[in-house]
Amino acid sequence: MQEVEKIIIKSFSGEITREEKTLLSQWLNENTENETYYAQIKNIWQVASVNFNPEDINLEKAENLILRKIKEKPGSLQQKNRSLLIWWQRVAAIVVLPLILSLGYLLYHQNISGGNEIVYQEVISPAGTCSKVKLTDGTIVWLNSKSTLKYPTVFSAGKREVFLSGEAYFEVESDMKNPFIVKTKVMDIKATGTAFNVEAYDSDKITAVTLIEGKVKVNIKGKDDLNIVPNQRISYDNQVNTYSIETVNPYKWYAWKDGVLMFRDDPLEYVFKRIGLTYNIQIEVKDKELALHPYRATFEGESVDEIMRLIKMTAPIEYVTEERVLTRDDSFSKKKIEVYKVKQ
Amino acid sequence: MKKEMDDFHVQKENDSYWLMQMSKNDNNAFTVIFRKYYKDLVLFGGNYLANKEVCEDIVQNIFLKLWNNRKNLMIETSLKSFLLKSVQNACLDELRHKKIIRTHETYTQIFGNTDDIDTSNYILYSDLHEKLINSLEKLPEIYREVFEMNRFDGLKYKEIAQMLKVSERTVEVRIGKALALLRQFLKDYLVIFFLLNC
Numbered sequence: 001m002q003e004v005e006k007i008i009i010k011s012f013s014g015e016i017t018r019e020e021k022t023l024l025s026q027w028l029n030e031n032t033e034n035e036t037y038y039a040q041i042k043n044i045w046q047v048a049s050v051n052f053n054p055e056d057i058n059l060e061k062a063e064n065l066i067l068r069k070i071k072e073k074p075g076s077l078q079q080k081n082r083s084l085l086i087w088w089q090r091v092a093a094i095v096v097l098p099l100i101l102s103l104g105y106l107l108y109h110q111n112i113s114g115g116n117e118i119v120y121q122e123v124i125s126p127a128g129t130c131s132k133v134k135l136t137d138g139t140i141v142w143l144n145s146k147s148t149l150k151y152p153t154v155f156s157a158g159k160r161e162v163f164l165s166g167e168a169y170f171e172v173e174s175d176m177k178n179p180f181i182v183k184t185k186v187m188d189i190k191a192t193g194t195a196f197n198v199e200a201y202d203s204d205k206i207t208a209v210t211l212i213e214g215k216v217k218v219n220i221k222g223k224d225d226l227n228i229v230p231n232q233r234i235s236y237d238n239q240v241n242t243y244s245i246e247t248v249n250p251y252k253w254y255a256w257k258d259g260v261l262m263f264r265d266d267p268l269e270y271v272f273k274r275i276g277l278t279y280n281i282q283i284e285v286k287d288k289e290l291a292l293h294p295y296r297a298t299f300e301g302e303s304v305d306e307i308m309r310l311i312k313m314t315a316p317i318e319y320v321t322e323e324r325v326l327t328r329d330d331s332f333s334k335k336k337i338e339v340y341k342v343k344q
Numbered sequence: 345m346k347k348e349m350d351d352f353h354v355q356k357e358n359d360s361y362w363l364m365q366m367s368k369n370d371n372n373a374f375t376v377i378f379r380k381y382y383k384d385l386v387l388f389g390g391n392y393l394a395n396k397e398v399c400e401d402i403v404q405n406i407f408l409k410l411w412n413n414r415k416n417l418m419i420e421t422s423l424k425s426f427l428l429k430s431v432q433n434a435c436l437d438e439l440r441h442k443k444i445i446r447t448h449e450t451y452t453q454i455f456g457n458t459d460d461i462d463t464s465n466y467i468l469y470s471d472l473h474e475k476l477i478n479s480l481e482k483l484p485e486i487y488r489e490v491f492e493m494n495r496f497d498g499l500k501y502k503e504i505a506q507m508l509k510v511s512e513r514t515v516e517v518r519i520g521k522a523l524a525l526l527r528q529f530l531k532d533y534l535v536i537f538f539l540l541n542c
Contacts, residue, residue: 005520006513013494013501039462040534041523047472049495051390054469057383057400066378066404067371070411313395313438 008038012045118152125166128280130257135162138173139180142257145277146201169197169254172214186238190217190225197254208235210253259301265294268315272339279304282334287341290317308337316342359423366414374411381424382407384468385431392435402434421464428463467534479529487522490515 007024010016016024028035125131125143133141135151137160143149147166155161160180172180174193182189184200186207194214200207209218210233217225218234220243228234231250236243255262261278263271269291272283281304285291295315299307308319322336365373382403389399406427410417419426480488490508493499494515501519505512527534 005524006516009516009520009523015501035462036465037527039465040527040530043466043472043534044476044523044526044530045495046388046391047467047469048476048491049498050387050469051394052387052396052399054383054387056396057386059379059382062382062400062404063375063378066407067375069404069408070371070374309398313393313398 008041009045012042118156119154120150121153122148122150124148128278130259132257135160137175137178137180140171142169142254144168144256145280164198164200166201167197167199167256169195169257171195186221186236188219190219191215197250199253205237205239206235207238208233208253210248210250212250212254255298261299261307263295263297265296267291268293268295268317268339271295271311272337275304275307280334281337283337283339285339287339290339290341304335318342363417363419363423366411367417369414374407374414377410377423378407381427381468384470385427387469388428388466389431389435392432393438398438399435402438403431406430406434424468425464425466428466432463465534472530472533475530475533476526479526482529483522483525487518487525490518491522491526494519 004024004027007016007020007027010020011024028038123131123133123143125145125147127146129145131143133143133149135141135155136153137155139160141149141162144167147164147168149168150163152161155178158178160175160178161183162181163183165185168182170180170182170191172191172194176192180191182191182198184198184207185202186200187209189196189198189209191214194216195212196214196216197210197212198208209216209228211228211230213230215227215229217227219225220236226234226243226245228245231247232245233248233250233253234243234245249264252262252264256274256278261274263274269285272285275281276283293315295311297310297314299310302310308321311317312319317339318341319337319339322338324332324335327333359377362373362376366377385403385406386396386399389402390396393399393402409430410427421429480491483491490504493504493507494501499507501512501515505515508515
């Protein structure tokens with residue numbers, strides 16, 4: 001009995017091991033007395049110390065809120081508004097992207113009428129969207145939110161050169177004779193047949209390349225070439241002009257292309273920046289200490305509201321959402337979220 | 345004891361009375377139920393989720409559903425048990441729903457054991473807490489001390505062991521003893537609920 005009691009209280013505190021857990025469920029299944037005993041003890045345990053101060057639960061406020069809600073018809077307005085917004089976002093994504101594509105194509109064709117001149121095409125991934133492009137050489141590029149890729153309609157012999165501002169994941173078609181070069185503001189990445197991710201947002205102080213497979217040469221501002229091997233990430237700090245190479249879990253750095261947001265002990269500030277980028281909202285962390293709080297989670301396919309709620313459950317945060325409002329020029333303002341440290 | 349039993353009978357009768365009234369669109373009946381259980385349900389949710397607001401949201405949603413389904417509610421147990429079970433399911437869903445939880449280390453901290461509690465005999469904080477505090481007085485000092493250090497001061501078993509210069513195992517045994525004794529003291533009280541809910 002004493003053994004069981006020990007296991008029971010370990011199960012309450014979450015320190016129970018797998019084997020003990022098996023023992024406990026065996027014991028519980030023995031008879032209903034055991035089950036009742038366990039339920040009663042757990043009841044006492046839980047009631048002895050509750051997670052929230054009962055005084056802090058505002059009954060009156062909750063009552064007013066719920067009475068107001070039940071006066072509204074079920075299937076409330078809020079729900080409809082939200083799905084409408086999602087619908088519009090989808091429509092926008094479907095309509096806007098090809099529009100930009102063809103427009104860009106047309107403009108370049110009109111402007112450049114020379115015979116041998118390289119004709120460029122530009123793909124823009126607007127804020128909150130992600131696009132996939134297949135280049136003429138077979139290379140596939142995933143463009144993250146707020147990113148632009150410029151590439152020639154036909155690659156000239158000897159090199160395949162593209163220009164990137166923002167973030168993109170490349171799966172380069174192997175061609176030893178014609179190296180593939182990604183040019184960004186501060187670095188050039190030279191590859192033959194590889195897969196790698198490039199982060200090169202103009203607004204960021206860090207420019208980085210993560211190599212998934214193959215080999216790449218990274219050239220920072222015309223200095224010597226740096227070779228990196230798979231699972232390495234080179235990051236260059238534009239402000240202090242230094243670079244570092246580290247071994248990483250590469251998937252974390254290009255999971256975005258699969259619609260996955262992966263965080264592994266990353267500071268909350270970075271977490272919210274990535275979420276903001278993915279969903280085109282502005283998230284501000286209002287507390288310096290909180291900004292550095294390490295956070296681990298993987299999100300896939302959740303709405304931003306849901307992600308915020310989940311983070312709130314698992315990190316000491318509180319947040320205020322400023323909904324989008326119609327501005328003077330008849331467009332909607334960007335959704336804003338302010339994040340605070342939870343007061344306790 | 346007799347008197348107490350009667351009280352509980354009345355309480356139980358009341359619930360079915362208010363439920364019936366509610367099914368006739370009586371707003372007040374809903375408010376009575378809401379006031380009676382809201383706080384305790386939020387506290388109960390706290391056993392699963394560490395965030396008070398999330399728990400409040402969950403409980404409010406459950407009450408909203410209760411109202412929306414007032415015409416065709418099928419409650420086989422007691423209303424209390426039904427509400428507790430709803431809160432428990434919603435909290436577990438919330439936790440299971442997302443992979444994030446599986447990868448997140450606070451999962452075990454908050455959640456501890458995944459076993460769901462049989463809610464039919466569960467006694468609410470408001471009903472049990474005071475009695476529990478009184479019973480604590482009756483515990484031998486050696487057990488009471490560790491129990492309070494863990495439950496009231498939030499110290500981990502390991503920390504208590506260090507402070508008292510005993511082994512972690514000893515702490516676990518003492519807390520186990522404390523619980524067993526408390527259950528003994530509160531047994532009659534716990535059984536009344538059990539009988540009434542059978």
